Amino acid sequence: MTSAKLAVPPTGAASPARRSSRSTHARSPSGWMSFRWIATSFIVLIWFVYYPIIDNFVVSTTSQDIYTSEVSYVGLANYARLLEDPVVWHSLWNNVLYAGISIVFQVSGAFVLAAIIEDLTSERLRRFWRAIYFVPSAISITVTGLLFYFIYQPGVGLLDAALHMLGLNALIRPWLGDAHTAIYAIIAMSQWQGFGYSVLLFAVAIQKIPREVYDAARIDGAGPLERLWKLTFPFTREMTGLMTIITVTGAFQVFNEVMVMTAGGPNNSSQVLGTWLYQKAFVEDDFGYGAAIAAVVFAVTMLAGAVQLWYTRRRRVHW
Amino acid sequence: MVRRPWGRLRRPWAVIAQTFVHAFLICLGVVVIYPLIWMALNGFRTNLEIFGTPFALPVSWSWDNYARAWNEGVRNYLTTSVLVTVASALCTILISAWAAFGLARTRMPGKSLFILVVLGGLMLSPTVAVIPLVQMLRDLGLYNTRWALIVLYTAFRVPFTTFLIRAYMVDLPRELDEAATIDGASEDQLFWRILLPLCRPIIISCVILHVLFAWNEYLFAMVFTGGTELATLPVGLTAIMAKHGTNYGEVFAAMTISALPIILVFFAGQRYFVRGLSEGIGK
Numbered sequence: 001m002t003s004a005k006l007a008v009p010p011t012g013a014a015s016p017a018r019r020s021s022r023s024t025h026a027r028s029p030s031g032w033m034s035f036r037w038i039a040t041s042f043i044v045l046i047w048f049v050y051y052p053i054i055d056n057f058v059v060s061t062t063s064q065d066i067y068t069s070e071v072s073y074v075g076l077a078n079y080a081r082l083l084e085d086p087v088v089w090h091s092l093w094n095n096v097l098y099a100g101i102s103i104v105f106q107v108s109g110a111f112v113l114a115a116i117i118e119d120l121t122s123e124r125l126r127r128f129w130r131a132i133y134f135v136p137s138a139i140s141i142t143v144t145g146l147l148f149y150f151i152y153q154p155g156v157g158l159l160d161a162a163l164h165m166l167g168l169n170a171l172i173r174p175w176l177g178d179a180h181t182a183i184y185a186i187i188a189m190s191q192w193q194g195f196g197y198s199v200l201l202f203a204v205a206i207q208k209i210p211r212e213v214y215d216a217a218r219i220d221g222a223g224p225l226e227r228l229w230k231l232t233f234p235f236t237r238e239m240t241g242l243m244t245i246i247t248v249t250g251a252f253q254v255f256n257e258v259m260v261m262t263a264g265g266p267n268n269s270s271q272v273l274g275t276w277l278y279q280k281a282f283v284e285d286d287f288g289y290g291a292a293i294a295a296v297v298f299a300v301t302m303l304a305g306a307v308q309l310w311y312t313r314r315r316r317v318h319w
Numbered sequence: 320m321v322r323r324p325w326g327r328l329r330r331p332w333a334v335i336a337q338t339f340v341h342a343f344l345i346c347l348g349v350v351v352i353y354p355l356i357w358m359a360l361n362g363f364r365t366n367l368e369i370f371g372t373p374f375a376l377p378v379s380w381s382w383d384n385y386a387r388a389w390n391e392g393v394r395n396y397l398t399t400s401v402l403v404t405v406a407s408a409l410c411t412i413l414i415s416a417w418a419a420f421g422l423a424r425t426r427m428p429g430k431s432l433f434i435l436v437v438l439g440g441l442m443l444s445p446t447v448a449v450i451p452l453v454q455m456l457r458d459l460g461l462y463n464t465r466w467a468l469i470v471l472y473t474a475f476r477v478p479f480t481t482f483l484i485r486a487y488m489v490d491l492p493r494e495l496d497e498a499a500t501i502d503g504a505s506e507d508q509l510f511w512r513i514l515l516p517l518c519r520p521i522i523i524s525c526v527i528l529h530v531l532f533a534w535n536e537y538l539f540a541m542v543f544t545g546g547t548e549l550a551t552l553p554v555g556l557t558a559i560m561a562k563h564g565t566n567y568g569e570v571f572a573a574m575t576i577s578a579l580p581i582i583l584v585f586f587a588g589q590r591y592f593v594r595g596l597s598e599g600i601g602k
Contacts, residue, residue, distance in 0.1 A: 037421025140535035
């Protein structure tokens with residue numbers, strides 16, 4: 001008992017005078033009163049997060065007339081339109097591209113980079129590089145998107161100037177104005193912006209690996225590559241799984257960078273589900289169809305969530 | 320003990336490898352940082368300089384572009400960004416800390432159901448909710464107000480913030496609660512005077528993570544305050560771009576002004592930020 005009391009910091013010590021009167025009733029046995037702690041978050045979540053998402057499915061079965069703004073029930077007609085809309089399929093493909101390329105750079109690349117940084121001898125250098133690479137992640141995507149819009153500008157941009165300096169004039173093109181390169185240019189910006197965040201997370205995971213494991217491996221003569229593959233990778237598997245899920249879900253919610261850099265153009269070549277939803281719902285006032293696109297985003301992110309749940313469950317059994 | 324990462328026998332090879340590693344890190348660092356420096360410098364340059372000599376330093380260090388950007392909108396957008404970020408951070412932290420306390424330290428019935436509701440919210444994204452929210456916030460009269468953003472940023476960040484604070488609270492020793500209860504503390508006193516102060520490190524991390532989110536959020540900001548004087552910086556920047564896009568220097572100045580506060584917040588809170596990430600996600 002004494003030791004327990006000692007653990008209480010001075011700020012928390014209640015006055016002795018109240019001790020006798022309240023000690024038995026301090027916490028009701030049933031705990032119903034404790035609901036007040038979660039009441040606010042519960043109401044806010046149900047009202048502004050859960051209800052709208054359920055309502056989205058209701059909206060997706062309706063159609064609103066632009067002129068009379070009359071809402072009518074159309075069943076699954078919006079979903080049928082989805083299947084026949086080539087832009088939806090192209091957007092979905094762009095989202096998949098986004099996810100795939102991000103896994104290469106922001107998961108695999110960031111993992112290797114984090115391992116390299118954490119292998120540096122000087123703690124100051126390690127902190128320095130982690131911070132430097134993170135800076136773009138702290139800045140809003142609007143700023144980095146606009147910045148790269150200028151960097152990609154034909155004729156005047158930094159990229160063309162750099163290519164010119166290197167004598168690679170043949171590569172110069174209107175990166176965002178060309179239907180073949182627009183989405184890749186946007187994805188490239190996104191890698192530049194986001195990889196530092198992943199590096200930081202992987203670095204944190206690597207720091208949690210006990211040092212002795214590495215010392216033992218070194219004594220056994222394991223080289224750096226062997227240590228990376230046989231120690232660092234298995235020990236950070238959980239983080240790798242988490243990062244993959246975060247990256248994939250993020251890739252299917254992409255909106256900001258595309259909106260700022262091309263708004264889906266040229267000729268819809270860089271549309272993603274998010275921007276196509278915006279175009280349909282908020283530019284063309286077709287809420288029902290927009291909601292159907294949102295339902296696709298919901299399905300994909302839920303699938304990723306389910307995989308994540310399954311992944312962590314499985315790990316717990318094996319641990 | 321001296322850390323000797325590459326072993327004694329492979330010395331010459333190790334030196335080459337180390338040099339290569341450092342060269343690589345420096346090159347990558349330049350690729351990451353140079354565009355940002357370019358952005359800030361272009362705020363001092365005229366169109367002619369930006370077009371003609373992309374890599375050169377400004378001819379004169381005149382603050383004209385920065386002043387013009389500030390007066391032609393950035394001041395308003397910055398005010399909204401600050402208000403929305405601060406207000407939603409306060410609401411989010413308070414609501415999440417309450418919830419975390421309820422879930423981690425009380426004998427509330429049906430706890431697992433509530434944990435499911437809170438954590439399930441982690442998977443739900445703004446994109447999916449945005450269309451119904453437009454109609455809902457119109458009915459509530461919050462459309463085109465700062466309140467819309469404060470409410471939504473709070474609602475969508477409560478799950479993640481609760482998750483982080485709960486994980487931290489669960490690990491605080493149980494004896495604290497027992498001792499406090501024996502001393503006659505009520506649940507309220509236990510929360511406000513003991514657990515909340517002890518959660519300070521994780522709360523600071525949560526504030527930084529929330530600020531990064533709220534300062535940079537775009538979809539809600541664009542849908543609910545787009546095209547008004549009440550837009551936040553990310554949306555306001557696109558408005559400036561549309562209005563003054565021909566004066567490149569001014570746009571670069573506006574971008575630099577909106578990036579600077581968040582970079583400063585990150586560097587000031589870097590230690591807490593990393594710790595928060597490691598405590599929250601490492602579980």
